[in-house]
Amino acid sequence: MLEVNAQAQKSETLIYNFKINNKLPIYQFHLKLPTSEEDSGISIKVFGKNSYSFVQEIITDTDLSYEEFRKNKTEYFSAVDYNFDGYLDIKLVSVIASGLERYEVWLFNSKTKRFDFNKEISDLSTPIPNFQTRQIDTSDTSSAGAEHYYESYAFKHGKLYLIKSDQQTARPGKNGQIIYVTKIVRERRFGKMKIVCEASFDLESRVTLLKGVLSKCGDFVSK
Structure with missing residues (x-):
């Protein structure tokens, strides 16, 4: 159910392909990472139908550097079904510390076909479904x-x-x-x-x- 393809583009953007549900087209995510220590902002552009249709843009922050993401690109941004509804949700690692990790989590909304930020899960320490x-x-x-x-x-x-x-x-x-x-x-x-x-x-x-x-x-x- 999960199809991932992460690659570097223009030295600052990573591209991921996730199959959110077997009944939906593959969603593509363009992750633009911070390129300096002063910049912690991350832009996630979401496309449906194999990058042909723009869905939404997510703006968030992370404590991790661009180089850390490049080395761990399939681990730091991934898709998993957190609310057990049959649709994959997306998570972004925001903090890695001794004994815990924190993620920014967006749940897939089957009605709007978009991803909604979930503060409850994002506030948890190393949440694993x-x-x-x-x-x-x-x-x-x-x-x-x-x-x-x-x-x-x-x-x-x-x-x-x-x-x-x-x-x-x-x-x-x-x-x-x-x-x-x-x-x-x-x-x-x-x-x-x-x-x-x-x-x-x-x-x-x-x-x-x-x-x-x-x-x-x-x-x-x-x-």
Whole structure:
């Protein structure tokens, strides 16, 4: 369902071809990148019917350089179905940091045949669609590996709702070594987020259940 063809043009424009849906013609995207450190603006011109019909122009910003895009052109701009409606949406990497990535995401509108910016998904940390659960999974991890924050979201009537969160924090000692980690897992129950497990884990592999059911906490990660 996805057809990609990225190439450089006039040293500042990359061209992508995405098959958004089998019933639609291939969409072509002309990505004009910033050519200096002072310029962070990106222009995305969208064409339908194999570049014969102009659809829209998207103007946005990125923290990434032109050279970074050239090296990773098929990773930094791509198409994926975020809302599980059978149409591919587009995402642009805007931030890459230790333990997370952020994307600018535009959802395909099957009525207008255009792409609409979605702030809810764009505000998430490393959002990845899970096609088995039909949910969007996010992750934010520290460089140490012992801390993380995972979330899962689901669409309902076009709106994104938090379904589950998994937060693990670490307490370091005087020498910087981790003394213990604490994990809190919440799930949506009857319209509200509830703690289903809260537990701690020390260096001697002792687990202390503070609240809820221990199996809901899953595995602890310590490094």
